[in-house]
Every structure is written in structure tokens, then in C-alpha cells.
Amino acid sequence: xxxxxxxxxxxxxxxxxxxxxxxxxxxxxxxxxxxxxxxxxxxxxxxxxxxxxxxxxxxxxxxxxxxxxxxxxxxxxxxxxxxxxxxxxxxxxxxxxxxxxxxxxxxxxxxxxxxxxxxxxxxxxxxxxxxxxxxxxxxxxxxxxxxxxxxxxxxxxxxxxxxxxxxxxxxxxxxxxxxxxxxxxxxxxxxxxxxxxxxxxxxxxxxxxxxxxxxxxxxxxxxxxxxxxxxxxxxxxxxxxxxxxxxxxxxxxxxxxxxxxxxxxxxxxxxxxxxxx
Numbered sequence: 001x002x003x004x005x006x007x008x009x010x011x012x013x014x015x016x017x018x019x020x021x022x023x024x025x026x027x028x029x030x031x032x033x034x035x036x037x038x039x040x041x042x043x044x045x046x047x048x049x050x051x052x053x054x055x056x057x058x059x060x061x062x063x064x065x066x067x068x069x070x071x072x073x074x075x076x077x078x079x080x081x082x083x084x085x086x087x088x089x090x091x092x093x094x095x096x097x098x099x100x101x102x103x104x105x106x107x108x109x110x111x112x113x114x115x116x117x118x119x120x121x122x123x124x125x126x127x128x129x130x131x132x133x134x135x136x137x138x139x140x141x142x143x144x145x146x147x148x149x150x151x152x153x154x155x156x157x158x159x160x161x162x163x164x165x166x167x168x169x170x171x172x173x174x175x176x177x178x179x180x181x182x183x184x185x186x187x188x189x190x191x192x193x194x195x196x197x198x199x200x201x202x203x204x205x206x207x208x209x210x211x212x213x214x215x216x217x218x219x220x221x222x223x224x225x226x227x228x229x230x231x232x233x234x235x236x237x238x239x240x241x242x243x244x245x246x247x248x249x250x251x252x253x254x255x256x257x258x259x260x261x262x263x264x265x266x267x268x269x270x271x272x273x274x275x276x277x
Contacts, residue, residue, distance in 0.1 A: 003131050004139035005124070006146055006187075007194045013155075020156050027060050034063030040104035041067045041141065044111040044126060049275075050141045050149060054108060066104065079126050093129055101134040113144035113181040115239060115247030121145065121181075122210070145210075147183045150274055151191040158197075158232055161270055166196055167231040168267070172223060173203035175252045176237035184274055185238045186213040193217060202226035206250045209241055223256060230266040233258060235273050 003009055010016045023029065039058045043051065051067070058065045070077055075091045101107065111126035121144040130138045140148050158169065169192055171185060185201075186209060192199040193215035201209070202220045220226040227233065235258045240248045263269060 002137055004137075004148060005127065005131075005143060006148060007151070007191050009148075010152070013194055016152075017156055017159050020152070021160070024156075031060065031062045034058065034061035036064075037062075037106070038064040038066060038104040039106045039108065040100055041065065041108045042070055042100070042110065042130075043068070043141075044070045044109070045142075047110055047141065050110065054141060054149065063106075068100075079129070081125075093126070094133060097130060097133045098135075101136045105136060107134055107136050107138045108141045109138060109143070110141035111143055113183065113247075115179055115181060118241070118243065118246040142183055144181065145183055146187040146190065147274075148187055148191075150184060151187040154188060154234070154272065154274075155191050155195070157272065161232075163231060166198055168198040168200065168229055169232045169234065170200045170202060170226050170230040170269075171217075171234045171236065172201075172226065172258060173207050173256060174235040174237050174258060175254050175256055177249075177252060179239040179247055179249050180237050182209060182213075182238045182241055185209060185236050188234060188236070189213045189215065189217055200226050200230070204251050204253060204256065206240055206242070206245070207238065209238070224262060224265060227262050227265040227269075230269045233263065233266060233269045233271050235271070 001009060007013065041051065041054060055065050055067065068074055077091055077093045077096055079093045107130055109127045109130050113121040115121065124143050124145060127138065127140055127143045140146060142150070158167065171188055171192070189201060189209060190213050199217045200220055201214060201217045202223045205221055208219070240246060240250050258271065263271065
């Protein structure tokens with residue numbers, strides 16, 4: 001595997017989930033697999049769970065791990081192509097990538113969407129440069145449009161707890177004071193669409209996701225109706241995707257908060273979220 005940025009990169013999904021669950025039962029069975037190999041974890045943005053879980057996973061494989069907080073513990077890096085280097089950034093990413101790659105065998109990159117320019121965000125300009133120029137396998141620890149590690153873990157969780165072969169899974173928008181990227185909901189939708197689940201997305205009008213990620217999911221603007229019979233409810237906020245409001249907060253409607261009354265409409269659903277609530 002040369003890269004892991006989306007569900008297509010993982011190959012046979014059923015096999016991947018089975019192998020992950022098998023490894024979870026015996027976490028130290030592959031401690032020699034990463035011997036004398038080094039993982040470089042690069043963070044252009046903050047992280048807690050992804051940082052710790054990825055580092056621990058690498059340690060369980062016997063790997064050496066290097067962690068670099070870009071623009072904090074190193075020179076500030078310019079990521080845009082063709083700019084004049086006369087600002088506060090001492091080095092260009094294209095110059096830094098070969099240097100970083102020379103010290104490692106695998107690279108993990110975390111680089112969020114800026115939410116200012118949809119074209120730039122959805123071209124994944126940061127992680128794509130690592131894939132193109134590092135000569136190393138590269139995986140996403142959350143990029144501008146996807147968070148594959150999160151979604152793989154979410155899928156594993158659903159497989160562990162589902163009570164029927166084809167559970168109803170609902171991705172619901174929830175209020176948040178700040179403008180958040182679409183990476184987690186995009187990715188969750190992509191991975192759910194790769195299964196045979198009954199998958200529903202519910203959100204206020206104006207918060208439609210990129211149709212490429214919505215896929216075959218049913219979109220329901222009535223949150224209560226969407227919750228009926230659900231066995232898993234995944235709550236996440238995201239900012240607007242559609243122009244001319246890309247990256248904007250259109251509503252902070254607290255009526256979309258998931259509460260006990262709404263969960264009572266479900267089929268005793270599990271509540272899921274990628275952060276503490």
C-alpha cells in the first residue's frame with residue numbers, strides 16, 4: 001500500500017475489518033513487523049486521540065516513532081507552489097519533504113482544510129505533495145476532505161456492536177459554535193457507503209455534503225424522522241460545503257442537538273461521536 005487516504009485504498013473491506021479485530025484481540029502479535037522501521041508523524045494541526053492512538057499502534061508493531069509539530073518545533077513551511085519566499089516561512093514544503101523522507105520509512109500527515117478556498121482544500125494540496133514527492137508510503141491522520149483512520153475505527157465499532165446484518169446508521173449534523181471542516185462526515189459517509197448498511201444523512205438545509213461522498217445515502221431534513229428505527233446515531237458538526245457559503249456557519253440551531261427524547265425514537269441505538277461531548 002503506497003497510500004491510505006480513502007476507503008478505496010484499503011482493498012477488501014471485510015478482510016480489513018476482520019484482520020483489525022483479530023489484531024485487537026492480540027495487540028502484540030506483530031511486534032517484530034516494524035523492527036528497524038521508522039514512522040514519521042507530521043502535524044500541521046493539533047491532535048490528541050489520533051496522535052496517541054497512531055503512535056501507540058506503531059509502538060505495538062515495534063516501530064521507531066518520530067513526531068514533528070510543523071510550524072512549532074521546526075521551521076515554518078510554505079505549502080503553496082510558486083510563491084516568493086520572502087515572508088516568515090523559512091523553508092518550502094517541497095524542499096523539506098525529501099529531507100524528512102530520508103529519515104523514515106512511513107509518513108503520517110495531519111493537515112486540515114483552511115475553509116477559505118474549496119478548490120484548494122478539495123485538491124488536498126498538502127498531503128498530495130507528500131504522496132508525490134516523498135517516495136514513502138503516506139497515510140492520512142486527517143486531511144482536508146477525509147479522516148480515514150477515524151472512519152475505519154468507526155466501522156470496526158459498528159461491526160463489533162451491530163445486532164443485525166444490515167443496521168440502520170444515521171449521520172446527523174449537530175450544532176457547534178465554530179466553523180468545522182467536512183472531513184469527518186465526508187469520510188464517515190464514504191465508509192458507510194462501502195458497506196451494505198441502511199445509511200441516512202440528516203442535516204438542516206444548506207449543509208449538504210459533496211455528492212461524491214453522499215453517494216447512495218438517503219438525505220433526510222427531518223431529524224426526528226431520520227432517527228426512527230436507527231441502531232447507530234453518529235453526531236458531527238460541519239460547515240457549509242456549497243458555494244457561495246463554503247466554510248461558513250449557516251446555523252447554530254440547538255434544535256438539532258441530540259437528546260434523550262430523540263434517541264427514544266431509535267431502535268435502542270448506540271450514540272457515536274468522534275470527540276467527547
